Amino acid sequence: MTFTDTAxxxxxxxxxxxxxxxxxxxxxEFAEILTPSALAFVAELHRRFDxxxxxxxxxxxERQADFAAGILPDxxxxxxxxxxxxxxxxxxxxxxxxxxxxxxxxxxxxxxINALNSGASVFxxxxxxxxAPTWENVxxxxxxxxxxxxRTISLSTPTKEYRLNEKTALLMVRPRGWHLEEKHVLVDGxxxxxxxxxxxxYYFHNxxxxxxxxxxPYFYLPKLESHLEARLWxxxxxxxxxxxxxxxxxxxxxxxxxxxxxxxxLNEILYELREHSAGLNCGRWDYIFSYIKRLGLNPDFRLPNxxxxxxxxxxxxxxxxLVIQTCHxxxxxxxxxxxAQIPIKNDPAANEAALEKVRQDKIREATNGHDxxxxxxxxxxxxxxxxxxxxxxxxxxxxxxxxxxxxxxADLVRAPQGAITEEGLKLNIDVAIQYIASWLGGNGCxxxxxxxxxxxxxxxxxxxxxxxxxxxxxxxxDGRPVTAELxxxxxxxxxxxxxxxxxxxxxxKGRFLEAARLFDRLVMSEEFIEFLTxxxxxxxx
Ligand SMILES: CC(=O)SCCNC(=O)CCNC(=O)[C@H](O)C(C)(C)COP(=O)(O)OP(=O)(O)OC[C@H]1O[C@@H](n2cnc3c(N)ncnc32)[C@H](O)[C@@H]1OP(=O)(O)O
Ligand SMILES: O=CC(=O)O
Ligand SMILES: [Mg+2]
Numbered sequence: 001m002t003f004t005d006t007a008x009x010x011x012x013x014x015x016x017x018x019x020x021x022x023x024x025x026x027x028x029e030f031a032e033i034l035t036p037s038a039l040a041f042v043a044e045l046h047r048r049f050d051x052x053x054x055x056x057x058x059x060x061x062e063r064q065a066d067f068a069a070g071i072l073p074d075x076x077x078x079x080x081x082x083x084x085x086x087x088x089x090x091x092x093x094x095x096x097x098x099x100x101x102x103x104x105x106x107x108x109x110x111x112x113i114n115a116l117n118s119g120a121s122v123f124x125x126x127x128x129x130x131x132a133p134t135w136e137n138v139x140x141x142x143x144x145x146x147x148x149x150x151r152t153i154s155l156s157t158p159t160k161e162y163r164l165n166e167k168t169a170l171l172m173v174r175p176r177g178w179h180l181e182e183k184h185v186l187v188d189g190x191x192x193x194x195x196x197x198x199x200x201x202y203y204f205h206n207x208x209x210x211x212x213x214x215x216x217p218y219f220y221l222p223k224l225e226s227h228l229e230a231r232l233w234x235x236x237x238x239x240x241x242x243x244x245x246x247x248x249x250x251x252x253x254x255x256x257x258x259x260x261x262x263x264x265x266l267n268e269i270l271y272e273l274r275e276h277s278a279g280l281n282c283g284r285w286d287y288i289f290s291y292i293k294r295l296g297l298n299p300d301f302r303l304p305n306x307x308x309x310x311x312x313x314x315x316x317x318x319x320x321x322l323v324i325q326t327c328h329x330x331x332x333x334x335x336x337x338x339x340a341q342i343p344i345k346n347d348p349a350a351n352e353a354a355l356e357k358v359r360q361d362k363i364r365e366a367t368n369g370h371d372x373x374x375x376x377x378x379x380x381x382x383x384x385x386x387x388x389x390x391x392x393x394x395x396x397x398x399x400x401x402x403x404x405x406x407x408x409x410a411d412l413v414r415a416p417q418g419a420i421t422e423e424g425l426k427l428n429i430d431v432a433i434q435y436i437a438s439w440l441g442g443n444g445c446x447x448x449x450x451x452x453x454x455x456x457x458x459x460x461x462x463x464x465x466x467x468x469x470x471x472x473x474x475x476x477x478d479g480r481p482v483t484a485e486l487x488x489x490x491x492x493x494x495x496x497x498x499x500x501x502x503x504x505x506x507x508x509k510g511r512f513l514e515a516a517r518l519f520d521r522l523v524m525s526e527e528f529i530e531f532l533t534x535x536x537x538x539x540x541x
Contacts, residue, residue, distance in 0.1 A: 017043060024135035024184030033142045033201060039185075041243065042200035045236060046187045052232050053178055053193055060225050060530075063261060067294050073264050074409045079227065083267045088331035089277040095170055095215055096252060096278050098395035099333060099372035100388040101381055103169065106131045106445055107141030109155050109162075112148050116168040118378040119385065123169040127198045128176050128222045129286070129454040130445035133533075134540060135184045137442065142201045145173060149206045170218070172254070175199040177223035178232075179531055196236065203240050203251075211249035218278065219253040223286060225261045227268030234273050251276050254335060258283025258456070259290040263319045263412050266326040279333035279371070282320045284311060285340075285456035291315060292463040293528055295413065297471045304418025306428060306460055311337075311364065313416035318407045324369040325402040333396055336365035336373035340451040343379035354450060358383050366391035369400045376452040419477040420468055425487070428461035429519070430494040435461075436515035436532065440539055455533055462532055465523040484524065491516060514539065 014022045014031055017040040024030075067073065075083065102122040105111045115123040125145060131137055147153035148164075148171060155162040175198030176182075181191040199219065207217050221233055237251045255262075255269050257280050262269065270277050288309050295301035303309050311320065320336075327334035339361040341354040358375070362384045365373050371392070375384050431448050435458035438446045445454045468474045468482040475481050495516060499507040518536060522529055529535060 014039075019043075019188050021186040021189075022184060023186065024139070029143060030139045033139055033146070033205065038201055038204045041204045042185070042192060042197050043187045044243070045196040045200045045239070046192045048239060049196060049232060049236055050187075050190075050193050052235075053195075056226070056229050056232060057179060059228070063225075064294065068296055070298070072409070072413060073261050073294065075264050076268070079265070079268045082271050087271070087274070089270055089274045089279075090250070092278060092332065093216065093250075093252065096218065096333075099170075099335060100392060100395075101384045102172075102335065102372055102374050103378065103381060104130065104174075104338070104374055104376065107137070107144055109140070109144045109153065110157070112144050113153055113155060113162040113164060114378055116148060116153075116171070117165045118169060119381045120169045120375065120378075121372065122172055124172045124174055124220050124374075126174045128174045129456045132439045132442050132444035132540065133176065133180070133182070133194065133537065134442045137444075138182065138184075138198070142198075142205065145171075145202055146205050149209050170215070172218040172220050173198075173202050174220035174222055175202070178229060179223070179534065180537070183537070199236065200240070204244070207240070207244050207246055207249070211246055216249045217251050219251065220281065221253050221255045222283070223258060224255055224269065225259045227265045227272050230255060230269040230272040234276060237276050252278040254278045254281050254333070256281045256283035256286070257319070257323050258286035260287070260294045260412070261290075263287075263322065264409070266323060267330070270326070270330045270332065274330075277330075277332055279327050279335060280323050281335040281374070282323055282337040282370075283456065284316065284320075284337040285454075285460060287316070287319065289456060289459040289463050291413075292460070292467050293530070296528060297467070299471055299473060301413060301415045302420075302467060302471050302474060303464060304416060304420055305424030306464055307424070308418040309416065309460075311361065314414040315412060315416075318411035318414065320365075320370075321368060321402065321405045322407040322412070325405040325407075327371075328369065328398050328401050331398060333371040333398065334369065336362070336370040338374040338376055338452070339380075340376070340453075340457060341380075342377045342447055342450065342452050344450050350450070355380070355383050359387060362387040363391065369397055369402050371396035371398060420474065420482070421477050422480075422490075425465065425468065425476070425482065426490050426494060428465050429487070429490060430497060432458050432461040432465070432532075433491075433494060433512060433515045433519050434498060436518055436536060437510045437512045439533070439536060440511040440515060442541070455531075459532055462519060462522050463528075465519075466525070466528060469523055470526070487523065488520075491520070 012026050014034050015036045020039050020043045099122050101120045103115045103118050103120040104124040105115045107125050176194035180194035182194040182197045183191045185192040210217050241247050253276050324334040339358045341357045344351040344354050366388050373384050434448050435453045
């Protein structure tokens with residue numbers, strides 16, 4: 001039969017293995033990623049590991065019930081031996097020894113090229129905090145990563161041609177966290193785990209190529225809450241290597257320590273992943289968010305204005321030093337985190353002040369013993385590089401064992417003093433609504449008031465408003481109680497401010513009212529909603 005009328009021709013669709021269904025849009029380019037064999041691989045990962053993922057998420061909820069009942073997080077008695085015994089993680093490959101400056105960014109094509117060319121040691125391509133997981137972003141991101149691995153990635157725009165330099169940063173990939181699902185790929189009628197999809201597609205398409213190039217697939221693992229979640233990743237890695245017949249080309253992964261419970265299981269997380277470990281990283285923004293989420297409504301742990309929760313407040317200083325000490329004892333890197341300042345255009349004085357803040361942050365990290373750090377923007381690579389080149393003379397400082405560090409369970413939760421002000425409350429409302437509107441529009445990382453905002457930083461803003469609204473006795477510095485009436489009276493003013501800043505047309509095109517409604521649901525809910533991106537995903541096109 002021939003089809004003369006194109007309307008009658010069958011619509012092209014993906015060829016899928018049995019009981020795997022794709023409900024995202026089709027394109028021939030996407031089909032190069034979503035091949036039957038790649039889908040069979042990710043479906044197999046999901047069938048083998050999803051029930052454990054679900055059980056671990058349920059365990060998070062059980063632990064939260066304990067925290068809400070006043071039981072504070074503590075080091076685990078059952079893993080005392082792992083903390084006390086001497087052991088180190090497996091040796092690192094040469095290309096992971098020097099990671100002094102790492103740039104991060106979403107998996108957008110231009111940004112991948114710019115990041116790889118930025119002069120940084122590592123580029124962490126991000127499918128998590130900085131990526132709004134539209135179907136297009138997720139699959140196009142995999143196309144971009146495939147082309148980056150093969151060094152064929154390029155881009156032609158009316159103003160500039162983009163291609164890779166001779167020397168580029170080492171690529172690491174951050175799949176989405178265990179809590180997320182990908183609604184466009186169904187396995188046995190259920191949405192696939194987003195972590196397993198992101199990991200699995202990247203591994204399937206690139207592992208052989210990376211190993212043939214003398215490297216290996218390297219990952220960043222986000223938002224883990226326990227060593228059992230690290231064990232799950234370890235099992236996934238083992239299966240993936242076996243399945244693609246690459247037992248000797250070891251996957252390596254850096255775990256972000258960005259939840260409060262994980263800070264109590266640093267040794268255990270490294271131990272679970274000891275064959276695959278490329279150390280730990282201080283994911284400071286999610287860590288603050290997790291502190292608020294897990295310690296919740298206990299007034300002893302109520303945090304002041306977001307701007308005052310810096311890396312030098314007691315619980316943040318304690319955690320970052322414990323990460324450094326633990327990693328160095330186990331023979332592996334402790335990577336620092338992200339300063340939120342980004343370069344400021346058209347205002348040299350403000351720009352220099354922002355760069356100086358980044359510089360001071362990197363000096364603190366290098367002096368404390370971090371083996372590298374993160375930057376959000378290519379313009380910050382030279383700033384961080386200068387500091388680490390000056391203060392870290394070898395490829396890393398794992399030999400600096402930081403035996404002076406003594407951190408107790410109480411230190412890890414010690415809250416800072418400080419005020420909650422109307423300005424702080426308004427800023428949280430403003431930033432969270434702007435960010436959610438951007439995310440719903442498909443962009444997961446934006447500059448707001450000259451700071452990088454992504455899912456982790458926005459979560460702090462929404463969690464603080466929730467905490468201040470629901471913790472009994474919360475008052476502003478001027479003595480007024482933080483109430484639902486006060487919060488709701490401030491929202492219209494913030495929306496008007498956003499409209500005045502971006503103009504009526506951009507405001508009407510954006511999804512600000514929808515974002516404000518979602519924000520209201522998030523902060524007014526009696527029960528803390530685990531992640532804003534979960535209800536937001538239901539509204540993501
Ligand atoms: C809490 C965490 O999880 S941190 C990790 C997640 N967050 C991130 O990765 C932050 C990534 N950074 C970004 O997305 C951006 O830097 C933003 C949104 C903060 C600022 O973006 P913009 O305002 O567009 O930056 P700006 O206009 O100064 O960009 C200038 C150039 O640098 C590029 N650029 C900016 N940031 C990056 C980056 N992180 N990686 C690669 N290129 C970048 C832009 O693409 C642009 O390129 P062009 O000149 O070729 O057009
Ligand atoms: O992912 C990093 C963070 O700070 O959160
Ligand atoms: Mg994070």
